[in-house]
Amino acid sequence: MTLLLRAEKSVAVGIVQALEAANAQATPDAALQAWLARCPNATPELRDTLAREPLLPTLVHESIAKQMAFNKALSTGDVDIPQRPPEGMVFNPVRSGAPRTAEPLQTGAVRVSCERKPQPALRGALGWSGDLLLRARISTRAGIVETADFSLPLPGDPPPAVVDFFRGNVIRALAGYHCEGDHVFEQEFQFKVD
Structure with missing residues (x-):
């Protein structure tokens, strides 16, 4: 600047x-x-x-x-990363390319090297229990997460507020990632709440 x-x-x-x-x-x-x-x-x-x-x-x-x-x-504590994007927000698509795989590695997968990959830290109360799996297709540019698209690969219908809660926590974790170079990779985040 x-x-x-x-x-x-x-x-x-x-x-x-x-x-x-x-x-x-x-x-x-x-x-x-x-x-x-x-x-x-x-x-x-x-x-x-x-x-x-x-x-x-x-x-x-x-x-x-x-x-x-x-x-x-x-x-002053008056702002935080929102759980859900504002209505009408348009997103840049994740760059094309064969996705690589972050931890855990699969046979034949190309390893994406990330120096810093914090786990999602769950913040806030949630009146829900169950299992939730989020799959993120992530692109990095210059080592920093640029875009992330989320999908729910397992059957089930968790309430939208629950999905927003976990997606928001994953986004906060992704903001702390530092990986080598420009990549497109997939990572799964599994949550179990009793």
Whole structure:
């Protein structure tokens, strides 16, 4: 972020200068449309601002403001990772590729090496008992979990609130993963509540 905010000799400026030196044409409207296509969850307020203001400074300002607001709310205990995504949120699909397998290894499977792989720590009360198996198809980029799709591979019909509870706890654990490189792999999380 410091590099982006520098007025001179920043990485962003260097990239733009290199592109211009290679005869690239600046097309702010195309850049805006490309960003909007890749970020479908932009708020109406941000879209309105982007229609009037330059793309890069607006996005940097928006990112800093959101991060500061989140940090402040987190320090006072007023915010947490939500159990369920907001209604209407659009997700980027997990990258294609043959999924590898995380622990436990299967015969012939390619091992995904993860330096840090915390177990889900169950937080909150749950008025439910039973068994639940969640299968996560996970993609990492630069060693950090980028996307995760969940499925319920076993028959049964746990209440949606129960699935949300366990999925939220798994997401919190995935946020702490640190794996080597870019991978697509599958991992199962089994829970038994008495």
